[in-house]
Amino acid sequence: MDDITRGLAQALELILSGDAALFEIVLLSLQVTGAALALAMLAGIPLGAALGLGRMRAQGLVTIFLYTGMGLPPVVVGLFVYLMLSRSGPFGSLAWLFTPSAMIVAQVIIAFPVVAGLTMTAVQAVDPQLRLQARALGATRIQEMWTVLQEARIGVVAATVAAFGAIISEVGAVMLVGGNIEGKTRVLTTAIVLNTRTGDFALALALGMILLTLTFLINGAMLQLQRVRDG
Amino acid sequence: MKHFTFAFVLFMLGVSILGCAAPVSQPTAAPSVCTLRLATTTSTYDSGLLDAILPDFEKKFNCHVDVVAVGTGQALEIGSKGDADVVLVHARAGEDKFVKDGFAQERFDVMYNDFVLVGPKEDPAQVKRAQSAQQAFKLIADSGAPFASRGDKSGTNSKELSIWASAGITPTKGMKWYNALGQGMGETLLASNEGKFYALTDRGTWLSMTAKLPNLEIVFGGNTIDENPDKHLHNPYGVMAVNPDKFSGINAAMAKNFVQWILSPATQERIGAYGKDKFGQALFYANAAK
Amino acid sequence: MGESIFQLRAIVKQYDARTVLHLDALDILQGEILALVGPSGAGKSTLLRLLNFLEAPTSGQLVYRGVNTARENIPLALRREITTVFQRPVLLNANVRANVAFGLQLRGASANGVVGKLLTRVGLQNFAHASARKLSGGEMQRVALARALAIEPRVLLLDEPTANLDPYNISLIEEIVRAQNRERATTVVLVTHNIFQAKRLAHRVGLLLNGQLVELRDTAQFFQSPQDPRTAAFVRGEMVY
Ligand SMILES: Nc1ncnc2c1ncn2[C@@H]1O[C@H](COP(=O)(O)OP(=O)(O)OP(=O)(O)O)[C@@H](O)[C@H]1O
């Protein structure tokens, strides 16, 4: 109990004092997760839409892969990315290991199946007649897809929010491929693990609360965007 | 109609550009572009030792040290894949194998700390009368008092297992009193405090966490490194520069500098002094060969 | 009313080897209102889907304005001359104004001024900012009609456009269709279960039964002197199944 109140107080203190190290950690968390989410959306939304519209060949197989990917333990993803990016691995020459780039790669792999899978479900839930209606009004294939995606937007936003939540709070993979290097690859979650390990429970809790607040604010913003659109 | 999606995609793209740009811009912000990657165990980093001594190296050689603090096994694995330039760990057998396999040319003694046996203040197994760690473990096994093992193949865990072996005991799942937690040191100590278990811990972690462990005390190992009656509980740390012939991209010159620097008398003195102000005693005992 | 805008020859449409449409010959004339009547399941909606190029026939020749769509892809510009108001209108989850502007937006055309006028025409001038999802069935159908008219189609396909409407709105819609046909020479194919509506609006009426065209004649003749006994029975309101 004592730790919890002290954690709260410390969280407030850290935020109010504008702690530079904290700011750096928060910024990196947002950058890595933001970049990973954007890339996952860029690839996952079109794939999810194509699957949802039934325009893929190996539909069933791809769907199973996506659903399996959604259940993949992040540590396993981290290990895989580690072995790929290691100097003795196939992509060692990139020198990405223990850099934010490696963390982004791992998070994209975690987020992508979530975005694609949930987008697919959202698109499937759109009235199939709508596509016919759009085409009857002169939509091209791409416009037709875009229209369906627009109709599925609540589900697509939900997919994005879910993927965001999965990677901003993820620790196993980024710890492994980022290395939790101070000032370079330390993000909120790995800092929390570090402080727990060293017994600084109050600080760990404070960082946890900051993470929670951040997630809350960003989710709020995403839902607000959606509401503005709905009028 | 499309404003929402458009704005949203734009927002995410903006963030991603930021995300990609930032890592690139960071090295330019620092005065040096030289980096040395050190793979080490959590104990050296979490105890605060590295934070205390590394700035001197960075200043002297104008080179930033990226510390990757992980378990001993993982640190050696990182080194053997060529993903670090220098390795600082405590697992003598593993280190020797590392050298034998050609991942490093040589291993150097840097320092040691020690392990202590902690347990409930009531000391149900009467471990306090033991003369050696081996005897202490025997007393626990004979009394059937609960014992918590990290069970995670860490350096501490392998030390514990070697003591059991020297006592002629093989802990198995079937033994009710033996609990292999599969957790880190901090978690294991916390669990021991709650469940009144005996546990083997490194002194540094114990000192930094004693305030949170009111039910436990040191039952064997003395109050300082010097007072530890059993030299078998010493925990030597070795430093190794990763062999640059095996992988491309190793910062071999700087790694060599690092090894020389950490073995130098000035650094050794700093290592030996670390912790005196905070804990009233040193956490590490510097022992590089003169 | 002049030459035919659509020429259908030996058109067959099958779903899973089940033939739901089999037309030996059907010509739709430029500028006419053609009503299609027939029992449920006769293939009326299927025919409209073929005419809007939403589905391809299984076999046969479908020629629109000289383009044989069996042999070549229909150019986008030609395809965009035709639109359908479906039996069950599907609206976008957006406000009424956005829905009416949808077809224009797909063409990259401005909807300024057009939407307001059309909404007034279908009696929904106060609904521009209402959410389309909250409209009644009849209101939705009128929005769908306004959306179709917004793109000024050459061919307007209507699938029971007044099914959900009250008598006042039925006559409102019928007047709009009539005006559209008269003033802009829009070709209209109207599917309806209401034979009185066919009588009121159409130049010609066709009876579809089990996927086949039983009879297609000028409206007056269709109702007064049907040739086929099945048409006669249908006109009298007797079962024809
Ligand atoms: N996509 C499809 N797949 C399989 N069968 C279909 C499909 N679309 C229509 N059918 C079948 O084709 C037949 C004709 O259907 P259609 O919708 O054209 O009838 P309709 O004349 O419009 O009937 P209603 O007056 O009830 O609207 C029906 O038996 C229907 O079940």
Ligand SMILES: [Mg+2]
């Ligand atoms: Mg129908």
